[in-house]
Amino acid sequence: MVYDSTLPLGPALPLGLKTKARGAASNAVGRFERLARETYIDGWDTPFEETILRTTTVDERPRKIIMRNTSPDLPFDRSVNPYRGCEHGCSYCYARPSHAYLGLSAGLDFETRLTRKKDAADVLARELSAKSYSVGPIAIGTNTDPYQPIEARDRVMRDLLQVLSDHNHPVAITTKGTLIERDIDILRGMAHKGLVHVCISVTTLGSTLSRQLEPRAPAPARRLKTIRMLSDAGIPVRAMVAPVIPALTDHELEAIMTACARNGAKAASYIMLRLPREVAPLFQEWLAEHVPDRATRVMNRVRELHGGKDYDSRFGTRMKGQGEWADLMAKRFEITLNRTGLVAKLPPLRTDMFRVPPKAGDQLSLF
Template sequence: MFYLRGMTADSTLHLGQKARARGVTSNAAGRFEAHGRLAFDDGWDIPHAEALLRTEVATERPRKVISRNDSPDIPFDRSINPYRGCEHGCSYCFARPTHAYLGLSAGLDFETRLTRKVGVRAVVERELAAKSYSVAPIAIGTNTDPYQPIEQSARVMRDVLKVLSEHNHPVTITTKGTLIERDIDILVPMAAKGLVQVGISLTTLGARLSRQLEPRAPVPVRRLKTIKTLSEAGISVRVMLAPVIPALTDHEMEAIMAAASGHGARAASYIALRLPREVAPLFREWLSTHVPDRAERVMARVREMHGGQDYDPEWGKRMTGEGPWADLLAQRFAIALRKTGLSRELPPLDRTRFCVPPRTGDQLSLF
């Protein structure tokens, strides 16, 4: 099998490389690229065993780390993303198109060519210390997962958490990664002050389907254990059914919520499948590869929810869809909330504790 790639440095997938344990199998050039490349066998290569497609990590030294948004249908106005790209490789990931801004593909590049941000601690400290800064919860994990495998060694997320903890700054974290348990020593004191909430994302309870959809993310049973571990430590946890895939995972809604509730989750939310830009053809490719018997049915239902299109970006509709199926899903969710005792929202985070720690040379307050 050969792959399309963008016209970027070292961007050709060499013959003999194998995209095993990856979410997608193609790598079409990014939408801003003028050309693409197609690898083909000209008969001159010496046969050899296939080599796995390895993950490459670049570094970025950012001038700013806190990103702002004014989208009316999301509950936060600022976020931090420690990484660009995500090795979890979720085939449905709505963040894949952001790789195009780097001149890379939303396909295999997104999950194999990552960027980690360095020097983040000093940048976050500087931004929080600005006189114009007004405190509000910072959302982490809204684009790519802060606890993807690279975090084990890079520890960018841990550095960010340390700064937020020192400033008593509220934070919400969304992840599939069980590596969050490593940082429980920081999270527990923050939780005791009402400064942190965690959302654990679950798409399915099936290990096999999970491996196909999100090949390098922890299996569902392991994520349930993480919910239990965090909850028992006093950390408020929300289970996030994201995404709900029609005709594939939607039938699991009640079971996922019941399992999460049984492991200590306090709240739940859901987002219907979103297929912006390059994600739509990638996901159609995934369907034809893994569930060809249901591919047409899934996409027909998706289009039914989005006005006949693969995706409708209109605010207020993009995450829930519209129409009879979307209405039925919302009703099922409301009923499941009552049956499981889960809430739609977790208690608000405390903004009153925020402070900028004095630095060497600062004049101390008399009170």
């Protein structure tokens, strides 16, 4: 893999480097790297100072595309991710530390140096066609967003979706991206067979805060429109209020759920802010820049939810937190479910329709 980029590595960006529409404010080297590097601007390197960060992509040809997990607090045991890294640049993204496995930073590298899984659809078709394969819902969008901006050009997700449709394979999609509207033609048919759920993530209804938190993700009002379009097409939608950021967005829980219900969502869920590994210092940099008056209060509440730490990875508590404030959020959520008519879970996806489509030259059954 070779990355074409002028982005410097180091704990902080050089003075004068433009980072418009990016979520991270720094680019510390990955945690597996032996050496730390820092770029210093002495005033002579004028061309570098005028650099604007751009997105670069490389291709990965995976040998396997279906990833398995045994986490007891996840409702799926397999997932597919078309891309590594995410151009949406959400400052709070819990997937950022995964970029360290590529020798890259969880900071700006995560949102500017992306990997697309070329030929992912062919690999998926091969795995689904294996005699040993046992069908079960596949989750897509559990790490990085399958409908991030580069999908408009690369169409990796659409090709994967077509394979799943051809096999009558169940899928649950999580996204912030309105580009999913492009694939309503496929999703509508799958929904008619009970093969698809879509989860739309909404963090806040405030357009200014959303642009600061999620600089390249669609605006909240636009996501609500996507919920409406999917719902009108007969595609079951679950609204996910995530992440709930204490002392910043937690007061919006009821308003977000109500707005999603009015636009056709059938179910709802929520997840508390998670700050694993490199995400904690990155998010604290974001707080210091954008809401310095609330930075201490936010982090104090986060630590209250996680036993005094920035993050507690234990199953059962990592998604919702613990303590009085976590209990209060759970009660507010239940009350709002009842008031809006939303449910906590959508009906299970069907698995009995799965089939391997015939290939060219295959003998067809006479019966």
